[in-house]
Amino acid sequence: MKSIFYKQWLLVPFLLISLIILFLLMTATNIQAQTLQTVPNVDLKKYAGKWYEIASFPQYFQKGCNCTTAEYTLTDKGYVIVENRCNRDSVTGKQSYIKGKAFVEEGSGNAKLKVQFFWPFKAKYWIIDLASDYSYAVVSHPNKKYLWILSRTSKMDDLVYQQIISKLKSKAFDLSKLQKTKQL
Secondary structure (H helix, E strand, O other): OOHHHHHHHHHHHHHHHHHHHHHHHHHHHHHHHHHHHOOOOOOHHHHOOEEEEEEEOOOHHHHEEEEEEEEEEEEOOOOOEEEEEEEEEEOOOOEEEEEEEEEOOOOOOOOOOEEEEEEEEEEEEEEEEEOOOOOOOEOOOOOOOOOEEEEOOOOOHHHHHHHHHHHHHOOOOOOOEEEOOOOO
């Protein structure tokens, strides 16, 4: 009887340590999400229009994409139409297209949106950097696993790109995953 109680008692420190590690991992993830700041305010009328993807953290749904663009159109129904396009497997490849909706998160200054391509799933779309003239934007997710550098033109000045990279480094992004997008 004593040996069974003793063996069960040995499990307590193991379970306690496991719970502490789990708590620390959850807290670290939450702290990372909280530390990512968006821009204070976005004028959606200025943000609307066509954007070219300059670089991104490649995602499975973008595999083989070149000449990637996103176009945002304001609606009078309280959401933004999102149309993403890319050429598959080469800059002259077959065009791929998907249409969705973006909903502004209340109280975010229009800098936090939730994008929906397939009901009922919505993904966080946070604008974390934005040129004052709306010539470029940087979009991410609070977990920093998604990143897109967007420009109003298909080519971005290298100095501007390097300044964006510098800001992303200061925000602790893992830039080893960043890949430039082929554009015409």
